[in-house]
Amino acid sequence: MANSTLKIENLDLEIAGQKVLQALSMTIRPSEIHILMGPNGAGKSSLAKAIVGHPHYVPQRGHIIFGEQKVDPWTPDKRAQMGIFMAFQSPCEVEGVSVANFLRTAIHAYPHLQASQYAATQFYHHLYALMDQVGLKRDFTGRELNKGFSGGEKKRLEMLQMLLFQPRLAILDEIDSSLDIEAFQMVVDAIHCLQKNCKTGFLIVTHSIPFIEQICPSRIHLLKFGRIVQSGGKELLARIQKFGFNEN
Amino acid sequence: MTLMDLDAIMKEQEAVKTPYAFNAGEGLNEGTIRYMVEAKKESEAWLQFRLNALKVFRSKTVPTWLPTWLNDIDYQHLSYYLAESRNAKRTWEEVPTNIKQTFEKLGIPERERRFLAGVEAQFDSEFAYAKMRTQLEQQGVIFTDSTEGLRQYPEIFKPYFAKIVPIYDNKFSALNSAVFSGGSFIYVPRDVKVQQPLQAYFRINAERSGQFERTLIVVDEGAELTYMEGCTAPAFNTQNLHSAVVELVVKKGAKLQYITVQNWSSNVLNLVTKRGWVEEDAELRWIDCNIGSRITVKYPGLILKGRKARGEVLSIALAHDGQRQDTGARALHLADETSSNIVSKSISIGQGWAGYRGQVYVKPGLEHCKNSTECHSLLLGETSPTGTFPTLEISGDSHDVRHEASIACIDEEKLFYLQQRGLKRSEAMSLSVNGFVNDLVRLFPLEYSVELKRLIDLEIGNAVG
Incomplete structure (x- = not known):
């Protein structure tokens, strides 16, 4: 597989005159799990959206490089097709579009999955196995996408899509919020599964210390006022636990 | 094909x-x-x-x-x-x-x-x-x-x-x-x-x-x-x-x-x-x-002449630049316990005009008539035009008449979500638009719902590129 290291170089992001990210740099290599922590409004979700190419989060300066290519000119769909996936904190509801119809349409967008080669029966076989894995009942295939889903069900569907699309880089924005204990373990397992089998790199935005402990991250970053103020290993977690985000 | x-x-x-x-x-x-x-x-x-x-x-x-x-x-x-x-x-x-x-x-x-x-x-x-x-x-x-x-x-x-x-x-x-x-x-x-x-x-x-x-x-x-x-x-x-x-x-x-x-x-x-x-x-x-x-x-019409007569007008209209879809429905209730159901879904692309014009009439002296009218407009451009012109003439106090209307621009966050899953912008838009009309399309014989979906994909593809 091609190099799928994510390099963020000196990223500046301003929205409506507000500095959201300032000279932010970060490197995530294949199979690495990076945790992004920080107080509300620090810029965590903004960074996630900038990486996946949200049209309202276009950096003014700096570069995002994925596998040695600058992604800046790429549309969100191109970024997705190149293997950058984001699990949303609150995924949109799409009326009238069934989960199965959506997944079958989307899977064809990924050249590396070679979806056109599988028959529909193989697709469903694979899909059902993944649904079991994330704990979604099979009748969810006929439900409208995210419509009327509970918070937990939405998160399970996000994980299902991550496992199905096998991204090279996955960004998870507060995936652990509104999860019960069972779902919590499912998410941890899904992350480790992709880390191991697909060498997926992760950027995980979270506030949850138990979650981080379960995940065994490669690196933890503390983001404040749009800057990474500290990066480190587990020792950083212990300090944050003790002193909160305010300690410098 | x-x-x-x-x-x-x-x-x-x-x-x-x-x-x-x-x-x-x-x-x-x-x-x-x-x-x-x-x-x-x-x-x-x-x-x-x-x-x-x-x-x-x-x-x-x-x-x-x-x-x-x-x-x-x-x-x-x-x-x-x-x-x-x-x-x-x-x-x-x-x-x-x-x-x-x-x-x-x-x-x-x-x-x-x-x-x-x-x-x-x-x-x-x-x-x-x-x-x-x-x-x-x-x-x-x-x-x-x-x-x-x-x-x-x-x-x-x-x-x-x-x-x-x-x-x-x-x-x-x-x-x-x-x-x-x-x-x-x-x-x-x-x-x-x-x-x-x-x-x-x-x-x-x-x-x-x-x-x-x-x-x-x-x-x-x-x-x-x-x-x-x-x-x-x-x-x-x-x-x-x-x-x-x-x-x-x-x-x-x-x-x-x-x-x-x-x-x-x-x-x-x-x-x-x-x-x-x-x-x-x-x-x-x-x-x-x-x-x-x-x-x-x-404006397809229903003349509900006999007791307990029922009628429905379900319509989908799509207009791109230079088009006007002046469509709607008429329901005339002329007997007791008649019921009508009107659902209109219109999609305006660019400067195309798609909307609803309709009349619901219940003759004086009747009892227990029902009408439900829903008009939903979806706008694909920021300045796309639409209009809803309902006329209701109802007399009598035992009737059940409802009118509901909505106008929405296509949701950019929804498109972004779908694009993040690898769909091109035009595909994301087609999927959303097909989703918007899906509850009506599913009432069609299969061959026709497939044809209609293709036509919508085509129209959106042409408009968005």
């Missing part, structure tokens, strides 16, 4: 050069009508009917709520009667090759083999082909055109002809009455339930011409029918006029479903009057999809 192929077939396919055995020439006057009556070998009574309608047409103006440019239609530079033959063929082999090829490209013979109970294919002014399964003939089902219907079965059709949509109803119903030709005349006898749909296909082929089909369907007591019509034309730079009148009669305890997928090319003015008469405990459902044409003016 790819979407581009489909587009080529539907709209850009060149007109077939065909020698018309009958051609009334350009212009609309008494001579035009005398020529038609002669060609169709109609009686003196029909000549007088048509001439009278011409007078009414000339005396009427275009309804004031419509764009004023409709007053400037150049009626004298259109052809009103063009036919290759007066007699519809009963096998495709007999249909002239070039005309047959047009219908083959539209997939009509294949559909007929697969799932239709009967097909009529109108090419300009007359049917080129008409055939129904023998079993239905044996059950007494009549499936013919307007001329033959009135000539051979006057006792069945004449009591209703021009009664549900009278000549003087509006300018275009008068025009149709003056120069009508073709259209389906159908009779389903008592208690006969036609399992598979009957389909008519309308093709305008000639430049600067008009098509004025006249459809009358009578579903007798306890009988059931689904009828579908599709329409296309090659794209010309000049205007084509399509002005149909459709009259439906659903007798006691009968059921009729009338489905239209209108995909005229964008030079066609589509000015159509459609109305159904629904008797006691009978049910009429209009499913009306308008994708093509420069302008469509069409």
Whole structure:
């Protein structure tokens, strides 16, 4: 597989005159799990959206490089097709579009999955196995996408899509919020599964210390006022636990 | 078949050069009508009917709520009667090759083999082909055109002809009455339930011409029918006029479903009057999809005449730049415990206008009538226009009447979410738009829902690139 290291170089992001990210740099290599922590409004979700190419989060300066290519000119769909996936904190509801119809349409967008080669029966076989894995009942295939889903069900569907699309880089924005204990373990397992089998790199935005402990991250970053103020290993977690985000 | 192929077939396919055995020439006057009556070998009574309608047409103006440019239609530079033959063929082999090829490209013979109970294919002014399964003939089902219907079965059709949509109803119903030709005349006898749909296909082929089909369907007591019509034309730079009148009669305890997928090319003015008469405990459902044409003016109507009569008008309209879909519904409640359900979903792309205009009327003195009206507009551009013009005239205090309307721009966050999953922007938009109309589309026979989805994908693809 091609190099799928994510390099963020000196990223500046301003929205409506507000500095959201300032000279932010970060490197995530294949199979690495990076945790992004920080107080509300620090810029965590903004960074996630900038990486996946949200049209309202276009950096003014700096570069995002994925596998040695600058992604800046790429549309969100191109970024997705190149293997950058984001699990949303609150995924949109799409009326009238069934989960199965959506997944079958989307899977064809990924050249590396070679979806056109599988028959529909193989697709469903694979899909059902993944649904079991994330704990979604099979009748969810006929439900409208995210419509009327509970918070937990939405998160399970996000994980299902991550496992199905096998991204090279996955960004998870507060995936652990509104999860019960069972779902919590499912998410941890899904992350480790992709880390191991697909060498997926992760950027995980979270506030949850138990979650981080379960995940065994490669690196933890503390983001404040749009800057990474500290990066480190587990020792950083212990300090944050003790002193909160305010300690410098 | 790819979407581009489909587009080529539907709209850009060149007109077939065909020698018309009958051609009334350009212009609309008494001579035009005398020529038609002669060609169709109609009686003196029909000549007088048509001439009278011409007078009414000339005396009427275009309804004031419509764009004023409709007053400037150049009626004298259109052809009103063009036919290759007066007699519809009963096998495709007999249909002239070039005309047959047009219908083959539209997939009509294949559909007929697969799932239709009967097909009529109108090419300009007359049917080129008409055939129904023998079993239905044996059950007494009549499936013919307007001329033959009135000539051979006057006792069945004449009591209703021009009664549900009278000549003087509006300018275009008068025009149709003056120069009508073709259209389906159908009779389903008592208690006969036609399992598979009957389909008519309308093709305008000639430049600067008009098509004025006249459809009358009578579903007798306890009988059931689904009828579908599709329409296309090659794209010309000049205007084509399509002005149909459709009259439906659903007798006691009968059921009729009338489905239209209108995909005229964008030079066609589509000015159509459609109305159904629904008797006691009978049910009429209009499913009306308008994708093509420069302008469509069409408000399928329900006259709920018998106690517990039920009616539905479910419509989808999509307008891109330069188009106006002035569509909607009418429901007239004339008996106790009648109910109507209206759902309109319109999609405006760029400066295309798609909206809803409707009337719900409950006659004074009635009890326990129900109406539910829902109008939803989806705007694909920030400045896309739409409009909702409901009129409700209800008297009495035992009725249950609801009106709900919504207008929404396409949700950018939703598009972004879908794009993040790898869908192109145009695919994300198509998926959202198809989702928006999905609850109506799923009521269609499968073949038609697939076709409609393709047409929507195509329209969005063209608009978004």
